[in-house]
Amino acid sequence: MSAAAFDADLVAGRSLWADAWGALKRNRAATLSAWIIGALAVLVIVGPWLCAYAYDFIDYANASTGPSLATKHYFGTDTLGRDLLVRTLYGGRISLLIGVVSTAVSLVIGVSYGAIAGYFGGRVDALMMRAVDILYALPFMFFVILLMVFFGRHLVLIFVAIGAINWLDMARIVRGQTLSLKRREFVEAAEAQGVGAFAIIRRHIVPNLLGVVAVYVTLTIPSVILVESFLSFIGLGVQEPMTSWGALVHDGSVTLESAPWMLIFPAAFLAVTLFCFNFVGDGMRDALDPKDR
């Protein structure tokens, strides 16, 4: 019986997705951006293996040299003589990884929090959303900085800390959607059959939220990458010899007079990535939510 209900949901969901997919494909900027993101992801994952140098290899002879074909340092080297091309790609791995993982953290927290608040409603909702309001007013970036300074800079901590500050918007959006979803017939039907509250949330509410959530996820990824770059920039993100785009931009901003390539290449990668994610997110919002243009 539950299998049949689930199938019905799937069919309804697919038609919405098909609509949105068509609209998204017509949006040339978004499509192009999606392709660029895909290419970047492949480049960043595969690239470091194809490069002539390792990301922490120090080429003493060629420290701080500009881009050159002769030395095989196509993006030049940093002040220690490490190859900037492989470091940029490697930094991209970290930045994208943090983008995806931290977004997943905020997704899990935000969706469950919002769905629970919205579904139970009443006093639970009021209390939970009041808490979100209070958290909204706090300068979270400062807390993350404190966390990083005082508890060391584990990669895991970065994931969790960034994810933990980004779930508030998600929770609000999900709650709003849940409020309207829970009055729908299929939820009523499930309730009449005696399905438990959490089972309804898991099987009926959350799958129907996917559209909104997908839009928001694409917009969260760039903001998360941005936060990580910000942290790395002020020296609190990933640690040497590992690197991320933010850390590379920071190194480049220090040496920008003598070695501008150290700034320009990582900055370009970071900017293009953020640009493309924002475009895809915008395109998806237009596709899935025609009202909010």
Place this chain on the structure above:
Amino acid sequence: MLRYSLRRLLGAIPTLLLLIAISFFMIRAAPGGPFSAERQLLPEIQANLNAAYHLDEPLYAQFGRYLWGLVHFDFGPSFQYRDYTVTELIETGFPVSLRLGGAAMLLALLIGTFAGCIAALKQNRALDHGVMAVSMTGISIPNFVMAPLLILVFAVYLHWLPAGGLGDASNLVLPVISLALPQIAYLARLTRGSMIEVLRSNFIRTARAQGLPTSQIVLRHALKPALLPVVSFLGPATAAVITGSVVVEQIFGVPGLGRFFVTGALNRDYTLVMGVVVFYGVLIIAFNFLVDLAYAWLDPKVKLG
């Protein structure tokens, strides 16, 4: 209005307490103390130091003492800058940050709303697409990338403007621009969206039907309702400018509050870091409150209560 204000003020108290409590206990829970990083001290001296800064008291007593100090605008002594209190440091740093942030916000408001209106009026034409593409770039390039790029172009290559420091207005140009650009971009998009919506509404059609010129329609009738979302965005924008100032001040060597925060955190100057967090927290909460009041005052549809 008065009752609403009072209720909002009361509502801000738990937020504020939470802010203070989180930062206070987070710092106290952190490994290492303000004096443990320096050379090994004799146990007696350590004990004396702890007693002098009340670090030997139980945690709740220290928290109470800190709160009591805050009520009297006393953020305690700085651990790193030995002869200064945190209050004094904030007093020296904040005016600089305020000038920077205020100028950035003003610039963002003027340019952002103007560009947004223009884009809305020319919807789906080349100018609109141009404004939107530029604003997308502004959103996508973080200010800590923009700032060194601006230095590279305008200070290193062109020698038009100084690369940093504090002096006359020319020193402020680059930091203000790098702080303002993302906000200009957000404001332009926001204004465009709401302006397009307002321009579609019935009262604008009526105004058009009466033959009013476009400039009058926009200035007299459309601008006010279209700017409502902009007003409500001012809260988050301020918070973003404040956070952004942390890096921008560092890059341009501006001796403001943001720089105190970073150096304070790296030097484990606990009272200074807490002071800055609490100060900015209060500022953001207060500003959000003002924004809500302004919003309610501007929007006839919003009822306070």
